[in-house]
Amino acid sequence: MEDGFKTVSIIGVGLIGGSLALALKEKSLADKIIGYGRNEERLKKALKLGIIDTYTDSLKEACEAELIVLATPLGVFEKITSEMVSYLKRGTVITDVGSVKEEVVNKLERLMPQGVYFVGTHPIAGSDRTGFEHAKAHLFEGSKVVITPTEKTDKSALERIAKLWTKTGAQVEFMTPSEHDRIYALVSHLPHLVSFCLVNTVAEMDKNLIKYAGSGFKDTTRIAKSSPELWADIFAMNDKNVLHCLEIFTKKLEEVKQMLYRKELERVKKFIEEAKNLRQELD
């Protein structure tokens, strides 16, 4: 195929893996999609929904593809890739859709046999919803997809992956793995951590009070419904950056705390105005 790949294996058919499968089919970027997973019932259902064309629980069979997409939770990328290594054929491209890049890219690049090309990506299209039931072909349209090449990345594989994402409707952006992790610790991982802590503050004080929550609480904690497996892995793999952001965030909380203790109303107002102005840039 000129722009796409003949056969694509999706390792982990969830929201992102499933949506990519649907997008590739819709844009004729793959002839055949193989779904790999541990739960046959789930894979059968994905097949029935037309998300994948066939499924397997054999990594060997999954490696019979031109493109392999790692779309499980981050924490098992290394283990799965290690198990695939002996089956990988020259010319195969492997990519991942993990939310942390430096540790992932480093480890996976080291595992690649000669002539097998790894390209790390992160589609910014996650959700608190998980599972292929929420998958849709248009998920990536207008979304950012960050691609994180290194000096080891094969130029031609990089180009093919970038083209693939562009064809799904995504805006492709390139940065180094470490740049990616620093940025997404701030704009994604920290807000998730904060959101979990907000809900658990209610749990600690009196969980029955949750029923009084209005739309403000609901919005700030929507992402607290995200997958525990996924997010524990993300925090663990980007811990240094997340802890740094948490430090700055805690400093901001301390600033407001001091203003409230000292009853510095004008400073509180200015603090809120600063937040409001920057937030409005997003709309």
Add this chain to the structure above:
Amino acid sequence: MEDGFKTVSIIGVGLIGGSLALALKEKSLADKIIGYGRNEERLKKALKLGIIDTYTDSLKEACEAELIVLATPLGVFEKITSEMVSYLKRGTVITDVGSVKEEVVNKLERLMPQGVYFVGTHPIAGSDRTGFEHAKAHLFEGSKVVITPTEKTDKSALERIAKLWTKTGAQVEFMTPSEHDRIYALVSHLPHLVSFCLVNTVAEMDKNLIKYAGSGFKDTTRIAKSSPELWADIFAMNDKNVLHCLEIFTKKLEEVKQMLYRKELERVKKFIEEAKNLRQELD
């Protein structure tokens, strides 16, 4: 009028005051709505939009109403009420829609002349959007409205106000002012404070990075676009409860921080699961 009030003065025609005006008209709960404010241009526009029937910049004129609704930012309730005191007539009912109740109710109750009845309320229908341009008659339908009677509250005035809100479609709930403030510090004021701090963490680290924010960041910080005047007043008037919630929240952050330092992945997962489970109760 059997269920409503002949003339209603709205002191501060914004999102809440404007929406209440529209709801009262739609449900035939008021014959005439007077808008009071400082900005004539704004009041003219509200008049043109049919939100109010007439307007005035004279508190004396605004006091020619059976019901007076305080709907300005919290911080000026006391000043405005003090200025109205000499004009208030026996039998008038005064209510407010402020997001903090104990300090407001205490202060306003003390200001009430003999035979003028104060009832504190808090419609849980605020938004990051402000101004009567966003007002709508149906804003309160299905929303909670908390009414905070005290031992000083006149039973008949309380009943009239409760009936009024019920007729707008709201679910009326009664609690003491201090109970209200303790609960809303947790489920509303803390999330707002956290949201402002999240955006200002980006401001401190590198404000250009805001462009990488996805839907998670957008949701958690939507309420950071709320009014600085309104929220500075809310924090100042409910400072003790807010600071207490902030303490518990900071403890939760510290817990996660320790888990990340110690690489306790299973504990992190459990922490997220706890949040996810409680948050799901809201849907």
